Amino acid sequence: MKGKFKANFMWGAASAAAxxxxxxxxxxxxxxxxxxxxEGHTAHNESPHEACDHYHxxxxxxxxxxxxxxxxxxxxxxxxxxxxxxxxxxxxxxxxFYKDLVHELxxxxxxxxxxxxxxxxxxxxxxxxxxxxxxxVDWFCAYTKTVIDALSDxxxxxxxxxxxxxxxxxSYKDARHAPFLDDKAALIPCTRHVLLAHAKAVQLIRENxxxxxxxxxxxxxxxxxxxxxxxxxxEEARRLTFSNTLQGPFSVGWWIDPxxxxxxxxxxxxxxxxTLFSPSELELLKQPLDFxxxxxxxxxxxxxxxxxxxxxxxxxxxxxxxxxPIDPDCMYxxxxxxxxxxxxxxxxxxxGMCNNDFVxxxxxxxxxxxxxxxxxxxxxxxxxxxxxxxxxxxxxxxIMDNYEWAEGYDPRFGLIxxxxxxxxxxxxxxxxxxxxVIKSNGACL
Numbered sequence: 495m496k497g498k499f500k501a502n503f504m505w506g507a508a509s510a511a512a513x514x515x516x517x518x519x520x521x522x523x524x525x526x527x528x529x530x531x532x533e534g535h536t537a538h539n540e541s542p543h544e545a546c547d548h549y550h551x552x553x554x555x556x557x558x559x560x561x562x563x564x565x566x567x568x569x570x571x572x573x574x575x576x577x578x579x580x581x582x583x584x585x586x587x588x589x590x591f592y593k594d595l596v597h598e599l600x601x602x603x604x605x606x607x608x609x610x611x612x613x614x615x616x617x618x619x620x621x622x623x624x625x626x627x628x629x630x631v632d633w634f635c636a637y638t639k640t641v642i643d644a645l646s647d648x649x650x651x652x653x654x655x656x657x658x659x660x661x662x663x664x665s666y667k668d669a670r671h672a673p674f675l676d677d678k679a680a681l682i683p684c685t686r687h688v689l690l691a692h693a694k695a696v697q698l699i700r701e702n703x704x705x706x707x708x709x710x711x712x713x714x715x716x717x718x719x720x721x722x723x724x725x726x727x728x729e730e731a732r733r734l735t736f737s738n739t740l741q742g743p744f745s746v747g748w749w750i751d752p753x754x755x756x757x758x759x760x761x762x763x764x765x766x767x768x769t770l771f772s773p774s775e776l777e778l779l780k781q782p783l784d785f786x787x788x789x790x791x792x793x794x795x796x797x798x799x800x801x802x803x804x805x806x807x808x809x810x811x812x813x814x815x816x817x818x819p820i821d822p823d824c825m826y827x828x829x830x831x832x833x834x835x836x837x838x839x840x841x842x843x844x845x846g847m848c849n850n851d852f853v854x855x856x857x858x859x860x861x862x863x864x865x866x867x868x869x870x871x872x873x874x875x876x877x878x879x880x881x882x883x884x885x886x887x888x889x890x891x892x893i894m895d896n897y898e899w900a901e902g903y904d905p906r907f908g909l910i911x912x913x914x915x916x917x918x919x920x921x922x923x924x925x926x927x928x929x930x931v932i933k934s935n936g937a938c939l
Contacts, residue, residue: 497880498936504605504887505932506566507559507909508844510612510656512542513896515572517549521587524578526614527624528899531672537902545897547917552595558910558919559893560602562929567604568843568889569595570612570656573637580616581633589644596648607651607889609712610638610695613661613671613899620673625662625684634691638698646703653787653843654692656712662688663743670900681743682766689752689771689779696781711753712787712843715746716794717828719821721805734796735831738762741794746832754836756780785886786836787843793824814867815848816905822870829878829885839884845871846891848898848905853920859911864924872931872939890928894919 512528519525532541548555559567573580575588599606611634615624619633638654660671662684669676692711699707718734720727738745738761747759756776763769771779795804803809812820825845832840847867851859868890879885895908903914909925912918930938 497876499879503935504566504841506564506568506889507893508568508889508891509893511570511572512614514546514548516544516547518543522578522585523588524574525617526574527617527620527672528614530617531674535674536900537904540902542897546894546912553598556598556602559604562925563932564604566607567599568607568609570609571641572614574616576640577637580619581636584640592645596645600648606649608649609653609656610641612656625687626680628687630687631691631694635694635698638695639702642699642702646705650705650707652699652707652709653712654695655688657714657789658688658749659714659744667743682768686770692753693779693781708784710783710785710787710841712789713749714789715744716741717824717831719793719806719823719827732831739765750836752779783838785841786838787841788828788832789844790824790828790842792818793821815850820867822874825871825874826878829883833883839886841887843889844891846907848907851906851911859920859922861922861924865927868928869939872936876939
């Protein structure tokens with residue numbers, strides 16, 4: 495039985511400042527750590543300096559969003575565009591870009607959903623220790639206050655951090671993202687300071703926002719699919735999903751348990767060999783949230799005896815262009831496990847597929863695999879809704895092809911094709927298909 499999405503379901507798409515904006519030295523913007531540290535670490539040595547040139551093409555891009563019928567647009571603020579040094583003097587030209595973006599969205603009937611931090615720490619703050627510095631909590635709060643003062647008269651939806659699992663775990667443990675370090679000891683201060691910054695920012699938003707705010711948090715993490723539908727297999731998948739020793743700082747509970755449950759899972763402290771938070775700090779971390787965001791792309795896998803493939807794979811299984819296995823069941827189990835544990839309305843803040851898209855002889859971009867990917871995942875979301883789980887929205891990642899961090903520009907996740915040679919935009923078939931889904935509120939699935 496297919497569940498009906500709520501009448502006010504949040505249909506949207508997402509982006510991040512560093513991945514789309516470009517204009518990296520314009521109108522007073524300062525440098526981010528990705529602007530500087532990418533060299534020698536990214537595919538083709540590609541930088542985010544121009545990206546999709548959204549900084550200059552914002553109105554064109556919003557018009558395309560409106561053509562698709564988007565209800566919501568999730569985007570992030572470039573901290574160094576607003577505060578070039580990370581702290582201190584505000585760059586009014588930088589703030590004006592976001593004011594103009596918000597005005598343009600609202601004029602087209604699109605609600606803005608703002609992510610305050612999506613991985614692009616100001617380089618000047620990185621030089622001071624970045625998230626390892628205890629002052630980073632105050633830096634983030636001062637930045638948050640600047641943004642709230644400027645935009646909360648028209649914006650009510652806020653996310654504090656996007657995927658700390660990645661900008662801390664992948665960056666400080668696996669050395670695959672900026673600042674490209676392999677330093678397990680750094681996980682301790684970084685975890686502490688990011689989570690304390692989140693909590694204090696939530697307090698600050700509630701105290702200072704001009705419109706009544708709705709606040710969430712957008713982590714990711716491995717969600718395990720049960721081996722079968724037996725009660726034992728389901729509980730084992732649940733246990734693995736919320737274990738924090740299998741994948742360390744990339745884990746789900748590592749970041750969500752403190753801010754929603756007010757507790758640090760013991761296995762995190764065992765992993766780090768230290769106590770992370772005092773009882774009073776845990777009380778501070780448990781700030782009320784209006785919803786939980788979650789970024790989801792694939793099911794996690796565990797070893798299968800006698801097989802070269804993990805449980806989420808099989809020989810010849812479908813994969814995206816990054817090699818990630820595709821299993822739409824992960825959508826259902828993510829919604830179920832997260833709601834059962836955290837009891838918060840859930841917003842899928844990212845879900846999407848990168849594909850080998852190109853312009854075909856007819857001048858169009860045909861991407862049936864992406865349509866199938868979204869369709870199957872939304873059907874699994876409907877299954878969860880039919881069982882009573884509280885899913886409030888879906889943000890496709892991403893609105894347009896963009897800079898995929900260390901992978902450069904080859905992976906294409908977008909609904910809109912971008913030709914990076916001349917920045918021409920083309921609506922892919924998936925964009926037109928998704929437009930119909932939005933128009934029917936999912937009834938056409």
